[in-house]
Amino acid sequence: MDDKAQAIIDAKAKVLKSLGHPTRLFIVEELARGERCVCELVKLVGADFSTVSKHLTLLKNAGVVQDDKRGQMVYYTLKVPCILRFMDCIEAVIGTGSCR
Amino acid sequence: MDDKAQAIIDAKAKVLKSLGHPTRLFIVEELARGERCVCELVKLVGADFSTVSKHLTLLKNAGVVQDDKRGQMVYYTLKVPCILRFMDCIEAVIGTGSCR
DNA sequence: CTATTATTTGGCTATATTACCAAATATATA
DNA sequence: TATATATTTGGTAATATAGCCAAATAATAG
Numbered sequence: 001m002d003d004k005a006q007a008i009i010d011a012k013a014k015v016l017k018s019l020g021h022p023t024r025l026f027i028v029e030e031l032a033r034g035e036r037c038v039c040e041l042v043k044l045v046g047a048d049f050s051t052v053s054k055h056l057t058l059l060k061n062a063g064v065v066q067d068d069k070r071g072q073m074v075y076y077t078l079k080v081p082c083i084l085r086f087m088d089c090i091e092a093v094i095g096t097g098s099c100r
Numbered sequence: 101m102d103d104k105a106q107a108i109i110d111a112k113a114k115v116l117k118s119l120g121h122p123t124r125l126f127i128v129e130e131l132a133r134g135e136r137c138v139c140e141l142v143k144l145v146g147a148d149f150s151t152v153s154k155h156l157t158l159l160k161n162a163g164v165v166q167d168d169k170r171g172q173m174v175y176y177t178l179k180v181p182c183i184l185r186f187m188d189c190i191e192a193v194i195g196t197g198s199c200r
Numbered sequence: 201c202t203a204t205t206a207t208t209t210g211g212c213t214a215t216a217t218t219a220c221c222a223a224a225t226a227t228a229t230a
Numbered sequence: 231t232a233t234a235t236a237t238t239t240g241g242t243a244a245t246a247t248a249g250c251c252a253a254a255t256a257a258t259a260g
Contacts, residue, residue, distance in 0.1 A: 001126070001144075009129075013122045020117025021218085022109045026101070029109075038237060044101075051219055053238055072227040072236050121248085138207060151249050153208055172206050172257045 018062035019083070023047065024055050027076075031065060032084050035077040118162030119183070123147065124155050127176075131165060132184050135177040 001009075019025050023045055030036060030044060042052045056076055059065045066079045101109075119125055123145055130136060130144060142152045156176055159165045166179045 006122070009122045009126050013120050013125045015120075016116050016125065017120025020113050020115075020120040022106070022113045023218095025113045025116065026109050039235090042236095048220055049237070050221080050239080054218085057238080069226090069237090074237060123248090139205090147248095148250055149207070150209080150251080154248080157208080169207090169256090172204095174207065 015062050015064060018059050018064055021055070023052075024059055027052075027055060027059065028064060028078065028083065031076060031078040032081065035068075035075045037073040037075050039073065041076070115162050115164060118159050118164055121155070123152075124159055127152075127155060127159065128164060128178065128183065131176060131178045132181065135168075135175045137173040137175050139173065141176070 019028060026045065027041055030041065036044075038049070038053060038056065041056070042049050045052050056065065056067070060067060060076075064079060064083060065076050068075045068077070119128060126145065127141055130141065136144075138149070138153060138156065141156070142149050145152050156165065156167070160167060160176075164179060164183060165176050168175045168177070
């Protein structure tokens with residue numbers, strides 16, 4: 001397998017891995033219903049603020065969510081709603097395809 | 101969140117997590133092309149026999165692949181081909197939905 | 201039965217992940 | 231400015247993961 005193919009596999013795996021944790025998957029499914037601030041997610045998840053924040057950072061780094069700071073709150077939204085339709089969309093997440 | 105909802109999230113996360121490793125994702129994509137024995141996958145992956153075997157066991161436990169021993173060889177196949185269309189199919193993987 | 205091939209399992213080490221607490225930062229309000 | 235709220239960052243300990251080697255199993259060939 002060449003470097004490029006390997007890089008694509010790695011990127012896809014990273015996205016999948018980011019979704020492969022109960023808390024993060026829960027967050028993604030919650031965000032599928034609309035944007036949420038960190039504080040709302042903290043309440044829903046029931047974990048420490050810092051824990052939720054780190055999960056969100058990881059999801060952001062994977063390209064799954066994006067944040068928007070308004071005032072003192074940070075609102076997160078699903079960057080790729082199609083992630084709920086999924087494998088079809090992994091290519092789009094990593095920018096090598098389109099999301100239908 | 102009640103226990104049942106949590107169990108569903110956990111199961112989905114387990115599937116996603118199983119796919120969230122480059123080697124395992126590679127294996128899944130290779131199996132999408134047809135069944136392969138462990139020895140073939142070992143050659144393709146380029147890792148130790150035991151390493152590949154463990155990845156396969158993990159994928160099997162996640163419900164993503166199934167094995168079939170014929171003679172001295174064990175052939176693996178994708179249990180849910182729709183995993184390549186994906187999120188749509190996660191429900192099917194854990195038996196709570198259908199795969200189109 | 202012995203040797204060979206295919207695969208899994210056990211053991212071990214290095215690395216990564218997760219979660220919490222405490223501290224730092226940023227913004228808004230009194 | 232002092233204070234409160236929202237969030238992130240740093241530190242740390244417990245747990246989980248990944249990969250290799252060696253040994254155990256299973257099936258086949260001779």
